[in-house]
Amino acid sequence: MSTIETKVEPRQVPLAREGSPSMHVAVVGGGIGGLALSAGLRRNGFDVAVFDRDTDVAATGGYHITLDERAQSALERLVPPQIMRRLLASGSALRMRERDAFWDHRGRLIGHGPDLTGSASVDFDRITLRTLLAEAVGDDLRLGKEVSGVDHDEHGTPRVQFADGSSVTADLVVGADGAHSVVAQHLAAGPTNSPAGIIGVSGRTRLEDLSPAERKRLGSRSALAIGPRGAALYIGFLDPVGNAALDAPDLRMSVTTCPTYIWGAMFPDTADTEPWQDLRGEQLQTALLDRFGDRKWAGHTLEVIARADRESVTAFRFTAASTDAADLAPWRAGSITALGDAVHATPPTAGMGAGAAIRDAADLLDQLGATADGTASLTDAVGSFEAGMRQRGSEMLTLAMKTVRRILVTDTPLGAAATAVATPILAAATRLRP
Template identity: 35%
Template structure:
């Protein structure tokens, strides 16, 4: 039983079903497209999991719904005039993918609707004497399974039930975000750095805004006529997100939520002094597409799974919540799902563990308490090896911004940016890495 049909929960459900393990996903939303958030970054490790776990037609649709590798060839650092002062080449570490959250969630749920119970809000759990777990739901229903996995986000009710409290804390910093549809006006003087990858623009005050371009006309792979699963290609837009270090920085009070006009007013105030193009982006942002979202994070120095090993565990933000400043949350959840699939299929002899074999023919019986607890403990121990570094890396930009906005550092920031820009210009004589198959 999986609580939550997010990215990790859906990959887990698919992998277990392919292994012949009966699975049911309980999702509070009433449809997969009813989700917040914007664009996701899939790391090479996450792309590899999707390639391995998804049927080839679904995986090809995922690739066709995202962007080509050349759209993420670098990470740029801009000043408040949107001039590039530094660039970090992506390197050749594997295939990255940028894709909309709604598109990915819908494709991961392709042909899984029979195992998803929508509108099912988890309220609590109890451990049974036979080693199984029973979950209760807001509508009064109950469901029992050999294994329960919480994939229900940073404010996980599953983790709260297991640990006695949520393990993620709400951070002081939070984000304001929106997207402006591409137009001739937006394209005309857009920073060229955005055509090569996402960027952070930093003002002398320490205010930072994340920018990324989604331009399917220029970067999306062309859908193939023979594709059995249709890609979900979003229209072009510029996604922006202001990292707000402190609520006191806002001009008007805002509360977390989607479709809030007060978000745009606060963003305009925070981005005072930025290049006119940035304000045109805000002007072209539909208030219905503007959001304030809180940042949550687990403590990388603490035990991420502080409960006794049993028949329940968690994955993704439920167990290692991290702010979006690292772009690693969804990718890490997908890696969790793959690791947990391996542990649970090994518990049953690995039958059907390769997705291309289809669902296994042998239905697993009740595994029993001790083997399940050992498998979940092994998953939790292995998961921390990559989740803790990802969590630390995601928190680091917030620490940098906090230091840059301190009274001691703020007067030095313009000089730091100027020096960084000079060094970057001296190094910029080297060409950008060319994608495979292309010549500079």
């Protein structure tokens, strides 16, 4: 049996193996969406190879993601049952948390989220999820392969070109290479998203490192605090041991092993915050605390930042695609397509980006199944997939951008004044509520 070659010298190698199905798929990008798709293709007998420039799947940005019932159902169609069990054994179930809380910048409670006791959603470490998906993909994952471009060869066959001068051809190329996707930019003849106007800083803080008072205030729940002048702080609660979605300690492989807050600070993306992207660790942590202090946040509300693991503190710019479905995947369906953030890049304010990429992957797999039995052409299958992806992306982006706009409006004179006036009233009403 022959293998897929990707040699350094400039040569073009078809993605084909003796005895393999008739369709050969090249996936560009080994993030959550690309690995989920590749696992599903492999499980269903397609010949697939996924290429990623990383050399270690555990060396990934981000800290935790939420998969709702729809995303979990999609993932179950893509990966073997044993992978799904190990993932659930390593996840933190939302149904075991307290109700989410909303605070003001002084630490006053101004409201609660919905009752979570019936929620099927689960939080996971991104590293854990990516590692398990990579295991499901197996030898079809090719690390250390940086993609420089995509096109069609002289026969009209989709081709992936690599920075080392090699290339591969396939029947279908799928771009799952994130917000700066080489594949999607080729298809759209330009960028598929733009800055959302927010810069974020994220980090990790163990519950045990906080003072008793802050442990009690924050509790075993996630929270969002919004203050005047465009300052916001999201605090997510992750406990894959105490709140395990599946009680199977022997299967657990979460990188988080104790109750931990995964937080994200948000500010308007301005010239003042531009230098943050070049800062790391303690320097970035200090700059962030100073900015919150300038915005008059109460000292105890910043403890989760001040006591964070300094090595975990990193900055990133929010990007967003259009909320209009008609603007997403603005190309004619064919033998090159894309999914996930490559098409519908979404700020993390909806907590649905990875889940949407997994749902994209499951839908594409379903549509490609129709080509195997001859009931649809490849172009028709891709077209149906892209139509559904546009709707999913639009719905998710609309939710995420609502929060972004709420944060940005507080940075206007009127918005800042309204926030300063309204939050004490909301806090008082919350205290009086039975």
